[in-house]
Amino acid sequence: MRRIAILETGTPPPALADRHGDYPAMFRTLLGEGHEIEVFRSQAGEWPDPADFDAAIITGSAAGVYEDQPWIADLLDWVRGAKGRTGLIGVCFGHQAMAEALGGRVEKSERGWGVGLHRYEVASTEPWMSPPAGTVAIPASHQDQVVEKPAEARVILRSAFTPFAGLAWDDDAISLQGHPEFSPAYAADLTAGRRERIGAAVTDAALDSLARPDDRAVIGQWLRRFIASRPRRQAVQSRAR
Numbered sequence: 001m002r003r004i005a006i007l008e009t010g011t012p013p014p015a016l017a018d019r020h021g022d023y024p025a026m027f028r029t030l031l032g033e034g035h036e037i038e039v040f041r042s043q044a045g046e047w048p049d050p051a052d053f054d055a056a057i058i059t060g061s062a063a064g065v066y067e068d069q070p071w072i073a074d075l076l077d078w079v080r081g082a083k084g085r086t087g088l089i090g091v092c093f094g095h096q097a098m099a100e101a102l103g104g105r106v107e108k109s110e111r112g113w114g115v116g117l118h119r120y121e122v123a124s125t126e127p128w129m130s131p132p133a134g135t136v137a138i139p140a141s142h143q144d145q146v147v148e149k150p151a152e153a154r155v156i157l158r159s160a161f162t163p164f165a166g167l168a169w170d171d172d173a174i175s176l177q178g179h180p181e182f183s184p185a186y187a188a189d190l191t192a193g194r195r196e197r198i199g200a201a202v203t204d205a206a207l208d209s210l211a212r213p214d215d216r217a218v219i220g221q222w223l224r225r226f227i228a229s230r231p232r233r234q235a236v237q238s239r240a241r
Contacts, residue, residue, distance in 0.1 A: 002034065003053045004053060007094070008022070053086050057089045083102065089174055091178075095176055103151055108143050113198045116209035120166065121158050127171075128226040139216075
C-alpha cells in the first residue's frame with residue numbers, strides 16, 4: 001500500500017463541502033483503493049516529512065501563491081525541500097505553487113476566469129501516462145496561471161487558454177492546472193456560486209460544458225500509475241512538524 005500525504009491548502013465553500021466533501025475526500029475517490037492517506041492542514045502549519053511518504057499531493061486553494069501569507073512562503077520552502085525526496089503532485093494552486101517554488105512565475109491571468117470543462121493537448125507523453133491520449137478534458141476553476149515555467153520543467157499539457165496546463169520535472173514531480181478530482185456536479189455548483197464574480201455569459205458557457213463527457217477517469221489512472229512508479233519507502237510512522 002502506497003503512503004500519500006495530502007497537503008490541504010484550501011477548503012470548498014462550507015455549503016458545498018457538506019454536499020460534496022472536502023478536497024482530500026475528492027482525491028481519495030479519484031485515486032481509489034490501495035493508498036494510505038494522511039492529511040496535513042498547510043494553512044495551520046502542518047507539514048509532512050517527505051521521507052515518510054511515497055507521494056504528496058498539494059491541493060487547490062482560494063489563495064494566490066504571490067500573496068504575502070506566512071504559510072504560503074512555508075509551502076514554497078517545503079516544495080523545494082521535498083523535491084527529490086518524495087513524488088510530488090500539484091493540482092491548480094498546487095500546480096502554481098510547485099512552479100513558483102521551482103523557478104517559474106505565477107500571475108493573475110489577463111485571460112480572465114478559466115472555468116468549466118477545459119480540453120488540453122497532450123504535449124509530452126510520460127511513462128505513467130497510460131492509457132495514452134492525444135487530448136484530455138477535465139474541470140477547471142482558476143484565474144491565476146503559470147506565465148513562466150521553470151527552466152527544468154517539461155510541458156505535458158497545454159491549451160490556447162492555458163499554455164502551461166501540465167508540467168513535469170525529472171521523473172518525480174508533476175502538476176496540473178485543471179481539477180481531475182472535481183466531479184462535474186461540484187464544479188458546476190462552485191462555478192454557479194461565483195456567477196457575480198465570473199459573469200453570466202462565462203458562467204453559463206462553463207455550466208453547459210460540464211454536461212459533456214470528461215476524462216477524469218483517465219487522469220486518475222495516470223496519477224495512480226505515477227504513484228505506483230515511485231520507489232517504495234520504508235514504512236515509518238509519519239508525523240507533522
